Amino acid sequence: MKFKDAEHLLRMAFLFVAGLIVFVLLRNALVPRSFGQYGHYRGDALGEIKARPVAYAGHGTCETCHSDVLEVKDKGKHTHVACESCHGPLAKHADDPTAVQPEKLDTRVLCVRCHEANSAKPKSFPQVVSADHSAGLACNECHKPHTPVIEAEAKATGGKKK
Amino acid sequence: MNLSRRKFLILLPAAALAWESIKAGTPEAAPNYNVSQHWWAMLVDIEKCIGCGSCVRACQKENDVPDGYYRTWIERYRISEVDGVENIQVDSPDGGKNGFKPSNEQGLKEFFVPKMCNHCADSPCTQVCPVGATFASPDGVVLIDQKYCLGCRYCVQACPYGCRFIHPETNTAQKCTLCYHRITQGLTTACCEVCPTAARQLADLKNPKDPIHEYLRTHSVQVLKPHLATGAKLYYNGLDGAVR
Numbered sequence: 001m002k003f004k005d006a007e008h009l010l011r012m013a014f015l016f017v018a019g020l021i022v023f024v025l026l027r028n029a030l031v032p033r034s035f036g037q038y039g040h041y042r043g044d045a046l047g048e049i050k051a052r053p054v055a056y057a058g059h060g061t062c063e064t065c066h067s068d069v070l071e072v073k074d075k076g077k078h079t080h081v082a083c084e085s086c087h088g089p090l091a092k093h094a095d096d097p098t099a100v101q102p103e104k105l106d107t108r109v110l111c112v113r114c115h116e117a118n119s120a121k122p123k124s125f126p127q128v129v130s131a132d133h134s135a136g137l138a139c140n141e142c143h144k145p146h147t148p149v150i151e152a153e154a155k156a157t158g159g160k161k162k
Numbered sequence: 163m164n165l166s167r168r169k170f171l172i173l174l175p176a177a178a179l180a181w182e183s184i185k186a187g188t189p190e191a192a193p194n195y196n197v198s199q200h201w202w203a204m205l206v207d208i209e210k211c212i213g214c215g216s217c218v219r220a221c222q223k224e225n226d227v228p229d230g231y232y233r234t235w236i237e238r239y240r241i242s243e244v245d246g247v248e249n250i251q252v253d254s255p256d257g258g259k260n261g262f263k264p265s266n267e268q269g270l271k272e273f274f275v276p277k278m279c280n281h282c283a284d285s286p287c288t289q290v291c292p293v294g295a296t297f298a299s300p301d302g303v304v305l306i307d308q309k310y311c312l313g314c315r316y317c318v319q320a321c322p323y324g325c326r327f328i329h330p331e332t333n334t335a336q337k338c339t340l341c342y343h344r345i346t347q348g349l350t351t352a353c354c355e356v357c358p359t360a361a362r363q364l365a366d367l368k369n370p371k372d373p374i375h376e377y378l379r380t381h382s383v384q385v386l387k388p389h390l391a392t393g394a395k396l397y398y399n400g401l402d403g404a405v406r
Contacts, residue, residue: 042310045305046299050343052343054224082355084356085355114216116264120272121212
């Protein structure tokens with residue numbers, strides 16, 4: 001008869017354990033496996049963010065195929081300007097050079113982005129007022145984009161701005 | 163009692179199942195890249211920035227940032243003194259994407275300040291997230307889990323630097339990922355890649371060979387809003403006191 005008295009307690013205990021198990025199962029089904037791997041977030045998110053394809057291949061990639069251009073560019077003042085800074089994102093071109101052709105560049109737009117005179121720019125940076133300097137001519141009429149300093153003129157004028 | 167013994171026997175396998183699913187292994191970490199060996203930061207040299215907007219354009223192309231939203235942007239500061247009081251004007255047309263029109267005023271102190279997520283070590287934005295969708299990764303990059311984000315905007319408000327926005331199509335919070343997909347495979351970020359004057363440089367503070375260490379030793383470098391103690395890791399060289 002003693003047992004009979006305790007039965008309601010056992011029932012409670014049973015319900016409690018069953019509830020606990022349901023909770024644990026549900027929680028495990030709902031919380032992603034990797035949650036908490038590194039902290040209070042889904043560890044897999046790192047991998048997902050990492051999986052995004054790149055658009056800019058990086059200058060190292062261009063240089064493997066265009067070593068001729070690199071050689072020329074490294075002699076000039078644009079040596080630290082990365083290829084894709086001017087040519088735009090070309091990872092697709094690097095993957096398949098014949099299928100994806102880089103766009104032709106309009107130097108009238110391209111060069112002034114960096115070189116248009118602006119009093120907020122560091123004084124040491126070479127700047128021109130394009131309207132006076134080129135009078136509407138494309139910059140590559142006179143400058144070679146990869147080696148922009150015009151040798152003969154630079155010697156004659158000591159590289160001074162006119 | 164018989165009854166509960168039977169039930170107990172039914173419960174056993176269920177409990178075993180629950181235990182199994184707790185123990186189930188953690189997913190494999192990515193090969194080659196070891197998160198514990200990096201601690202990413204960025205260096206911005208105000209004295210070198212020419213405000214060309216290359217970084218803003220590159221960021222938008224690399225990360226498909228919608229028009230009118232910016233994960234990085236450039237501000238132009240123009241500071242004049244009127245009767246001994248500093249008058250600060252800041253503009254950022256289209257985030258500086260297409261450069262800045264020359265100003266005609268003379269005698270101003272002028273400079274460009276590129277801005278983006280500071281990838282704070284103790285970030286307020288990650289602390290307010292109710293679902294664990296935004297977090298600082300073990301390699302020091304503040305990221306957002308796009309599948310977990312509810313779009314509740316808490317983090318957008320919590321960021322003291324205004325670096326987060328709600329994407330108009332996905333309705334989730336987005337921000338600079340420090341090009342996590344690039345830096346984990348040995349490339350630099352898109353903005354650093356295209357910066358013509360090296361005004362921006364990616365830095366790995368855990369790499370003893372990184373030039374950042376020498377740079378930090380020899381320059382007086384600042385972060386934005388240091389009084390907030392967010393552990394910001396966007397280091398500025400030549401930062402004017404007027405910049406907020």
